[in-house]
Amino acid sequence: MILHLDMDAFFASVEQADNPELRGKPVIIGTGSRAVASTCSYEARAFGVRSAMPLYKARRLCPHGIFLPGRMHRYKEISRTIFKLLHEFSPIIEKASIDECYLDITGTSRLFGPPARLARLMQQRVWETCNLTCSIGVAPVKFLAKIASDWHKPRGITIIETEQVAPFLAQLPVSKIPGVGRKTLPLLQRLGIVYASQVLDFSKQFWEDRLGKQGAVLYARAQGKDPGRVVTQTARKSCSAENTLAEDTSDPHLLRSWLLTQSRDVASQLRRMGVRGRTITLKIKFADFTAMTRSKTLAAPTRSSGIIFETASLLLESCSLGKQVRLIGVGVSQFAENTPGLPFLQDPRKAKLDKLDEAMDAIAKRFGESMVQSASLLTFQERTRD
Structure with missing residues (x-):
């Protein structure tokens, strides 16, 4: 059995949990004239606001909504807490995004009872730890577990036992099957297919002839089959941060300021x-x-925000922009383990930068990330607020 956990309106719910005055109010995460809503509270959804909706449209639908810029560092912090506690229930966890994951719960009934009881315990632990709600779906295969978690949102629990798969597919709109999108759905509609099980009115070969490999996948999912398994987190190969600017610019000072905050994040x-x-x-x-992208490989690997920023700034200087910039970002790849070198081989300047970053990490961990900033970054933040 596979469990899919999906946090309810995650970013907005974190804001409401941290600030009780926002509870019960339409909260929309996103600011700026060209941005889209990252997510929104269920109070905002009642007015028709949805994730990925342009903010100008969200403001028109919900003029009294509370629009917040979002605090990604906080959302990541809460996400890490949630994933850590989920290991209490299963060691086999696959992170799908910052606010959702799959767990293989096969054989856990001896510890936690049937899936419904385990799901209730999991919801309780998340609530007690983070003051947040989640929805959970359980099914024999991954794609049905994900669909089930969305079936009774928010705070929903939907269990699809093996013998319930066929009846569930008989009532499942075919548009809910992953992979059925703008190109496939019109074909299905022309054939009079409304529910997933109706795909089986035609042969596997019929679908392969029209949709290729995707046709075979569609046919299998209409039978409730999915070869996908829960895969534990693979090692990341890069870290990055990027921002779409509120206004296009070619101002090098402003672009460098963005690189400064991004370098610190990375x-x-x-x-x-x-x-x-x-x-x-x-x-x-x-x-x-x-x-466009530009890269530079260093002689020695680094984790220093100062070195990342300096390198990214040099790469920016080497570019002949010629056009207004809409988005800028910085990334680091080609990882090496964090092992110290021999003392006599260490660059004293790099060692000082590392100690500075470690000190800032310690302060941020104890008092919050907003308690210590570089002077350059504070000036930049004041400019972006203005």
């Missing part, structure tokens, strides 16, 4: 992972949506 990720990276990559997307 360096913090590296230190949490216990690795250093050798290759620094600058990413730029222009106003006409063309993009």
